Amino acid sequence: QVQLVESGGGLVQAGGSLRLSCAASGRTFSSYVMGWFRQAPGKEREFVAGITWSSGNTYYAGSVKGRFTISKDNAKNTVYLQMNSLKPEDTAVYYCASRPTPIESMKGSYDYWGQGTQVTVSS
DSSP, X not given: OOXXXXXXXXXXXXXXXXXXXXXXXXXXXXTEEEEXXXXXXXXXXXXXXXXXXXXXXXXXXXXXBTTEEEEEEGGGTEEEXXXXXXXXXXXXXXXXEEEESSOOOOGGXXXXXXXXXXXXXXX
C-alpha cells in the first residue's frame, strides 16, 4: 500500500523559508515521479514542482521557479520542497503525489496523494 506523508508546513513571514518533506513508502519508486501541488482556499489545486526518482529531472511552475527547489533522497525515499522568498500568495495546503514517469502538471494524472501540510505566509 502506497503511503505519502508530508511534513514541514507552518507559519512564516513573507520573505522567509520553509522546507517540506514527503516520505514515501509501499512500492519501488524508481520509475515514478513525485510532484508537489498546492491548493489555496477557493482555488483549484495547482502543480508546483516535480522530480523523477531515477534521473532527478525537475520541472517547476512559473510562479515558483527560482524560489522553490525540489530534491530527493533515494536512500530515505523522501522528496523535499525547499521554499525561499515566500510570499503571502504561496499560502496553501501543500500536497505531494506520485505518478509514473514522465513529469506532468495535470493533477488528474497522479494516482497517490498525501494528506497535505498547511503553509501560511504572513505579510
